[in-house]
Amino acid sequence: MTSDQHPPHGYDDKKDQYLKRLRRIEGQARGLQRMVEEDQYCIDILTQVSAMTKALQSVSLGLLDDHLSHCVVDAARAGGAESDAKIREASDAIARLVRS
Secondary structure, X not given: OOOOOOOOOOOHHXXXXXXXHHHHHHHHHHHHHHHHXXXXXXXXXXXXXXXXXXXXXXXXXXXXXXXXXXXXXXXXXXXXHHHHHHHHHXXXXXXXXXXX
């Protein structure tokens, strides 16, 4: 592995799927901006915000699952400080997701 390469991430095999979903979410955000600019009905805007939030949560949960099943499992196999750090990192990420 050269210095400009990184080890594969847990989501590498799903990267195209994630990018496709994130581009859709980006389109939803632009649609929300347009709705506000056009003075659309608040409840309609809130409905779209909810849909966008669910889409982001879905991406988050997928990435978290990939992280747990790849990065955390690999670190747990290695043991030691790396294992502890990855588990703490995953726990912190879960806490942030729960609070959001």
